[in-house]
Amino acid sequence: MTHVVTEACIRCRYTDCVDVCPVDCFHAGPNFLVIDPDECIDCAVCVAECPVEAIYAEEDLPADQTHFIEINAELSQQWEVISRSVGALPDADDWKDKTGKLDELER
Template sequence: MTYIVTDNCIKCKYMDCIEVCPVDCFYEGDNMLVIHPDECIDCGVCEPECPAEAIKPDTEPGLDQWLKLNADYAEKWPNITAKKEPPADAKEFDGIENKLELYFSPEPGTGD
C-alpha cells in the first residue's frame, strides 16, 4: 500500500502534508503535489493533514489512474520538503469535480 494525491489537490495545492512526511516523498507540480509511491512508507500521517482531503490510500477502489499519475509525475517533478503558501484562490477550487480534465498542468513546480 501507498498513499497517493488525487483530484482535489489540483489548484488547491495545500502543503500541510509536506511538513509531516518523514521520508520527503512529495513532488511539486505547477498546480498540485504527488507522492512517489516507491518512497512512501505508508505511515499515513499526511492524510489527515490535507485540508482538501485529496490524499488517499491506494487501496481505495477506483484510484488506479491516480496511482499511475503520482508515479509518473514523481519521476518528472522536483522534490519538495518545505511548506509554501497555497494559491490565493485555493478555497475556490476545493471540491470542484473533474479537475483533472479541466485544470491539471503537467508542468513542474519550483521544488524547494
C-alpha cells in the same frame, strides 16, 4: 502499498501534508502535488493533514480516482521534491470543493 494524491488537490496544492512527511516523498508541480510511490513508507501521517481530503491509501482509493496511481508515479519522476510547506495557490479556496478537475492538471 503507498499513498496517492487525487484530483481534489488540483488547483489547490495545499502543502500541509509536506511538513509531516518523514521521508520527503512529495513532489510539487505547477498546481498539484504527487507522492513518489517508491519513497512513501505508508505511514499515513499526511492523510489527516490534507484540508481537501485528497490523499488516500492506494487500497482505499475511490474507483473513479485509481488513475491517479499512475499519475503520481509518472509525475513524481518529473517534478522536484518538496520538503517544506509553501502557501497554497492563490485561488485554492475557490477550487477546493470543485470536482472534475483533471483537465486543469498542469504537467
